[in-house]
Amino acid sequence: MVDRPSAATRLALVLAPTSGTGSKQLYFAGLVAGYTLMVAVSAVEMVLDPQFLAALGLIAVTTVLALVGRWDSRPLAWAALIPVLDIAGVALIRDLTREVSMSVSLLALIPVMWLSARLRRTGVLISLFAVTVAISVPALVRAGELDSMILAHALLMPLTVLQIGLLTEGALGLLDRRNERLQKTVAKRETMIGELDASAQLLQSILDTVDVGIVVVDADGHDILMNTRQRRIHALATPPGNDDPGEAELLLRYPGTSLPIPADERPVRRAVLQESFTNYLVATGPPGEGSAAFSVSARQILDQRGERAGAVVVFSDVTSYLETVRSQEQFVAAVSHELRTPLTSVIGYLELAQDDLDLSKETASYLQVAHRNAEQLLVIVGDLLQDQVSRSGKEKLVLRPGRLSEIAEHSVESFALRAEEAGIALISNLQPTPEMPVDTARMQQAVDNLLSNAVKYTRRGGTVTVATGMIEGHAELRVTDTGIGMTAQEQTNLFTDFYRTETARNSDIPGHGIGLSLTRRIVVSHNGQISVRSQPGEGSTFRIRFAVE
Missing domain, CATH: 3.30.565.10 (Histidine kinase-like ATPase, C-terminal domain)
Known part of the structure; x- marks a missing residue:
């Protein structure tokens, strides 16, 4: 089934300067038909006059030609044929009704504007020639004796056609120049958009290759950029059954604890509150297996005027590092603890040996040096144990x-x-x-x-x-x-x-x-x-x- 063009489509074709020959002709034929009906109400004999009928027949034939011919695909010179025939039809009606109404000449302005829009300066000249030959010359021939009044009436229509044609050409020329500038602007903008899209794609590709999560927020805290790694981190912190959690709903807690991080102390929220920080440790998900720890850093973004435009937040996975450090601390603590018992025993036996009164001076001196160094070693082991406990953040507390x-x-x-x-x-x-x-x-x-x-x-x-x-x-x-x-x-x-x-x-x-x-x-x-x-x-x-x- 062929879709018929809508009324809006037909109107667009009527107004289009370089297409829609059939639509324009239908519009013109409709006006002539309306004029004919109004004349027939009071002077039907005039409508039945052979000259009036000849004019209607000419316009009817022209309308058929406009509808069946592929005028938009023909050379541009053919575009003058239909409006020139319309001018001829209007001229026949004007000649018949000149004694009762001269205003019918205004119908000729429609094909004149059509020609001027389609062929521009050439169309103006063709319109001027057609109106002069079809309307003004017959009027002068019928007048017989010429005077200034007759000459003025005869030249009024060509001068009006010339003025309207030039105005139409000028207006369309101005629109053409504006459209040309607009097209250049649009083309330039599309080029810039293409370059920006390419740059954005390049930036996204680069960010997706790094092994850290990166999220960029604007001044209001809305995410404007997030790489693939950060999406995975976000998924780890997403509560089950909540596909789009807010910052306060994410499963973020202090590492090594089940204590959730308050909303205002969460990394992205702190960045939105204009804080810059480094090595802020957070853990995602519930405690236990599958949990991950991240070191988070944030920096504020300033625009070209030095005003804050947002922030960039970087999440680095330090789970394995923390586990390694924890293992090292446990190893050092275990070794230190195991060393204390034999050292205490060694010191005890050295003290017993020093109590022997039969020792020579030289042997007693050796034992004293050994005892002093053993005590020093015990102090070092004790300090090492305390340092490991302190650095792990697990102070020996009496709660x-x-x-x-x-x-x-x-x-x-x-x-x-x-x-x-x-x-x-x-x-x-x-x-x-x-x-x-x-x-x-x-x-x-x-x-x-x-x-x-x-x-x-x-x-x-x-x-x-x-x-x-x-x-x-x-x-x-x-x-x-x-x-x-x-x-x-x-x-x-x-x-x-x-x-x-x-x-x-x-x-x-x-x-x-x-x-x-x-x-x-x-x-x-x-x-x-x-x-x-x-x-x-x-x-x-x-x-x-x-x-x-």
């Missing part, structure tokens, strides 16, 4: 019920005098926190370290604020100062052993870079979390959080 707010209160009391002597306002806002299992002595050490740093790195006249309370089901402690602050890069290495910021070193403030790494180990050993936010010259805020059941 008893305690309150974080009370520990903070004791720290504030201890540092009140030091803050006063340094000219620093020490403010406390200690809201009670519930009891939780805590090694009070070790946690006191961690809080004291934070408060000590806050006072040490805050200038005279500054403020240090200590606050505790319950936030989103977590017991939280915050130590905020108005001190020297830190850059984003400095914050990424802050909890590393022996690390000190460049600002601290340049300020001649004493320190060894141990306190914060020790504080972090104490907090992690309590299944807690420590974080920092800081701006250079504006101060810092350290936050400790513990899940309270």
